Amino acid sequence: MDSPAPYFHWGFILFSVPNLVVTGLMLAFFGVALIAPFPTRHGTKSKKQNQ
Amino acid sequence: MSRAQPEEPTGGGWTGTIRNQIAGRLPLEELLPTRQPDYVRSWVYLFGAITIAALIWVMASGVVLAFFGPQWWHRSSIGRFFNSLHFWGVQVFFVFLVLHLWTQFWAAGWRDGRGPTWVIGVVAFLTSIVAAFTGYVSQQNFDAQWIAVNAKDAINATGLGAIFNPLNFGQAYGIHIMLLPVVVVLLVAIHIALVRMKGVVRPIGAPAPGVSGAATDDTEASA
Structure with a gap:
């Protein structure tokens, strides 16, 4: 904890690994939230929604 | 003796004008809705709500920190605990704020x-x-x-x-x-x-609520 964080350095891109991990997790979370089914009141989608 | 019924607002005076404006633009059924359009059934619409929850968390822990002061939040175990609650609440706030921002940008x-x-x-x-x-x-x-x-x-x-x-x-x-x-x-x-x-804004390309083919398992959309 007392040592500097390692950095990812590629050309002009300079990213600390902790920031890279958080950003990656946020992107993954966003992707999952987009595609994961949302539970409905009765556990199934309504007929109207499926039409 | 019967109680007098309140009269309909007549719009008299600045208080009446403001009241009528608020009641007309933001009635209680819009402020605290019980139903939402179908397209709100997605996890991405929770990002804003989680951001608000984190803000409440940050405010509450911040009030405690402000009351007891820096010596307390650095030196006592319970103070460090509340300090951490405040710090991590802020992290959650910004993470979900940015996720909410991404959602609204792409929508x-x-x-x-x-x-x-x-x-x-x-x-x-x-x-x-x-x-x-x-x-x-x-x-x-x-x-x-x-x-x-x-x-x-x-x-x-x-x-x-x-x-x-x-x-x-x-x-x-x-x-x-x-x-x-x-x-x-x-x-x-x-x-x-x-x-x-x-x-809540309609997804891009989705027909307006009430239009044939639109997801209509909802009350009227507020848009």
Whole structure:
């Protein structure tokens, strides 16, 4: 904890690994939230929604 | 003796005008809806709600920290616990705020008259960054000193060095706990009121509610 964080350095891109991990997790979370089914009141989608 | 029925608002006086304006633009059924359009059934619509929950968490823990002071939050175990609650609450706040921002950006959330909602959300985001910065320099530790010393040059470069000194704990702390929380909460309240007035934006390409083929398992959309 007392040592500097390692950095990812590629050309002009300079990213600390902790920031890279958080950003990656946020992107993954966003992707999952987009595609994961949302539970409905009765556990199934309504007929109207499926039409 | 029967109780007199309240009269219909006539709009007389400035109080009546304001009341009628609020009641007309934001009736209670819009402010606290019980149903939402079908397209709101997605996890991405929870990002904003989680951001608000984190803001409440940050405010509550911040009140406790302000009451007991820096010695308490650095030296006692319960103080360090509340310090951590405040810090990690801020991390959750910003993570979900940015996820909410991504959602609204890719959904073009400013459509159909929602420009003010988008702009006030952006201003709330920027104000939150300043609030977080003043919080970092108010920690009363070496981390705060390091950030403040580095920030001093940056603030001077903007020309604001004469009125804001990040090395001045009293100034940064006062702004952090008095001014910015009020501004952020006010902006968020206006943002939420606008969302409730205009409703959640339709997905791009989706037909308007009530139009044939639209998802209609809902009450009328607020848009």
